[in-house]
Amino acid sequence: MYLFDQAINFVTSPSVFFFVSIALFLASIEFAHVWTKPKVAGGIAVALVAFVAYASTKHQVAETLSKPDNLPIVIIVALLGFLYWLSMRQAVVNDDRVAAGEPVKEAAEKNRKVLVWPDLVYTELIAMVLCVVVLVAWSLLIRAPLEEPANIGRTPNPAKAPWYFLGLQEILVYFDPWWAGVGLPGTIMMGLIAIPYVDRNPKGNGYYTLRERKAAITVFCFGFFILWLLLAFIGTFLRGPGWNFFGLFEDWDHNFVAELNNVNLSQIIWVDLLGQREPKFWLAREMWGFLAVGFYMGVLPVLIAMTVGKKLFRELGALRFGVVVNLALLMAALPLKMVLRWGLNLKYLVYLPEIQTNI
Amino acid sequence: MIKQAGDWLRGTQVWKSIFRHGPPTTARNRTMVMLSNVFLHLHPVRARASGIRLSFTWCMGGLTFFLFLVEAVTGILLMFYYRPVAASAYMDIMALREDVPLGIMREIHRWGAHAMVITVWLHMFRVFMTGSYKPPREFNWGIGVVLLVLTLLLSFTGYLLPWDQLAVWAITVGTNMARAHPVVGYEGPGANLLQVNGIALVHSGDDIRYALLGGRFVGEATLLRFYVLHCIAVPVMAMVLMAVHFWRVRKDGGISGPL
Ligand code: HEM
Numbered sequence: 001m002y003l004f005d006q007a008i009n010f011v012t013s014p015s016v017f018f019f020v021s022i023a024l025f026l027a028s029i030e031f032a033h034v035w036t037k038p039k040v041a042g043g044i045a046v047a048l049v050a051f052v053a054y055a056s057t058k059h060q061v062a063e064t065l066s067k068p069d070n071l072p073i074v075i076i077v078a079l080l081g082f083l084y085w086l087s088m089r090q091a092v093v094n095d096d097r098v099a100a101g102e103p104v105k106e107a108a109e110k111n112r113k114v115l116v117w118p119d120l121v122y123t124e125l126i127a128m129v130l131c132v133v134v135l136v137a138w139s140l141l142i143r144a145p146l147e148e149p150a151n152i153g154r155t156p157n158p159a160k161a162p163w164y165f166l167g168l169q170e171i172l173v174y175f176d177p178w179w180a181g182v183g184l185p186g187t188i189m190m191g192l193i194a195i196p197y198v199d200r201n202p203k204g205n206g207y208y209t210l211r212e213r214k215a216a217i218t219v220f221c222f223g224f225f226i227l228w229l230l231l232a233f234i235g236t237f238l239r240g241p242g243w244n245f246f247g248l249f250e251d252w253d254h255n256f257v258a259e260l261n262n263v264n265l266s267q268i269i270w271v272d273l274l275g276q277r278e279p280k281f282w283l284a285r286e287m288w289g290f291l292a293v294g295f296y297m298g299v300l301p302v303l304i305a306m307t308v309g310k311k312l313f314r315e316l317g318a319l320r321f322g323v324v325v326n327l328a329l330l331m332a333a334l335p336l337k338m339v340l341r342w343g344l345n346l347k348y349l350v351y352l353p354e355i356q357t358n359i
Numbered sequence: 360m361i362k363q364a365g366d367w368l369r370g371t372q373v374w375k376s377i378f379r380h381g382p383p384t385t386a387r388n389r390t391m392v393m394l395s396n397v398f399l400h401l402h403p404v405r406a407r408a409s410g411i412r413l414s415f416t417w418c419m420g421g422l423t424f425f426l427f428l429v430e431a432v433t434g435i436l437l438m439f440y441y442r443p444v445a446a447s448a449y450m451d452i453m454a455l456r457e458d459v460p461l462g463i464m465r466e467i468h469r470w471g472a473h474a475m476v477i478t479v480w481l482h483m484f485r486v487f488m489t490g491s492y493k494p495p496r497e498f499n500w501g502i503g504v505v506l507l508v509l510t511l512l513l514s515f516t517g518y519l520l521p522w523d524q525l526a527v528w529a530i531t532v533g534t535n536m537a538r539a540h541p542v543v544g545y546e547g548p549g550a551n552l553l554q555v556n557g558i559a560l561v562h563s564g565d566d567i568r569y570a571l572l573g574g575r576f577v578g579e580a581t582l583l584r585f586y587v588l589h590c591i592a593v594p595v596m597a598m599v600l601m602a603v604h605f606w607r608v609r610k611d612g613g614i615s616g617p618l
Binding site for chain 1: 470
């Protein structure tokens, strides 16, 4: 058990956890036809429940879970796990039907019109009753939290945002607040709204399928599962006092002080690599950062359009392609920045206190 | 016996004045139910079998709306007891907790709020996985995204109201980011360039965070602002958009299905 606990702590250290999750996610897309088989999925579910039961015997996990506001993240992960299976299962079954030359299940039902009373109205009624039962039970079992009265003079450590914004608070570790708190949420919202206008694939409208829109599903689920929920999960369970990182089963050490040795790109290149002083003039000092960001957001899309994205570019046209690629690059910027932080201790690519802008 | 009582009831003038059709046992009467009731009339009379299958929609949009209604009812009950001033807010919550035997309105309101955040995300996930955002439903997807943001804002503004340490610090952390808003936040990009004769135009006493909080810190004014946002402004916006959302579900051809 000791070895197992150590292994879990290792797997839940920041970089490992992140990459293991990405690998598992990509595998879940690639091998959807395997793990969605009811028997396999049931086995996975049992193993996960057993793990959660074991984990909640651990002191720190139990402590975190005893805060009732931390429960929703567990609930949504569990529900989403089930619904991800349900949608992928239906997708796989539909894809098999298409491969066998049959119409998808929804198409077979399409021409059968049913009366909404009673078929739908009763389903809704039952759903509402169940919802009330669950809410009342939840409310009877767990009291709404009330801590000491507000005191602006006493900062709790760690001070955490509500669970549904913890992803953003986690991003704050890697990005400047203007980007983590304002730029990125705005981009996410605009990006979501843009989806129907840039996804020109006419297939997969109104039925479950994976094969016909694999790329779209992969990108969306990657953003939702990894960049949003996983980060919120990390913020809830793995971030302790001082916003330091702790393995899942580690106790939070309030005296732990992490070394802060993050440096900016200008220092890495001018001082460490070229052995010079940093130039005084900001444009010269930050030129590497500008080059990097300019290349990433300006040149890379063109390169992609000319090489791997040739076909997509032809299909979408310049405007839509530009939006898609830039959104995708912004999305990829988050894991990239994390890697740069873990690998090079990089703080900012561009550091401009002159205009309070860091990237 | 019961059947006789039922028949008698359905024969009374009162019953007939409310329900203008016979028992919903025939196709005609089942149609009449849907058409003559303003709430049921949100639905079509007939729908594609695929669209009402539980494993297709998971009923998540409907549950989100239902939870919104639960929140409205329990929220109104809480408003009877809660005063949004720093001197009494915490005491009022305490009183709800200590003085009401078996009182669970606050619990239902709080867990219902969390549940609504959960269901709205799962609803979005379902809509994505069935490709239901594709034409002709592009616009309704956009309305949905705004509804998602409003749901989060509802939850977030309510989080402050108990006025305990949890509330104040969660909101402090959450609103700190507004300081960094480009140009209008005093620590944000470009804000320090806006100066006249060396006097900053955007500072901690007039930037966007100040407008949000009604002060430099989360305090008395913030409580009132968040209360008004939570109980009036955001719910009204959400209601209007939900009306549009439901209308468009119908106008875009009902729940999506293969073309
Ligand atoms: C307060 C939040 C919301 C409420 C109350 C709500 C309610 C509903 C309801 C009752 C339906 C009917 C079908 C169903 O139950 O699945 C629906 C459909 C739909 N919703 Fe929402 N919704 C909300 C948020 C969203 C969000 C966040 C999105 C997407 C970003 C969205 C996009 C859509 C779309 C595109 C449809 C049509 C689906 C189809 O035809 O299959 N909605 N919504």
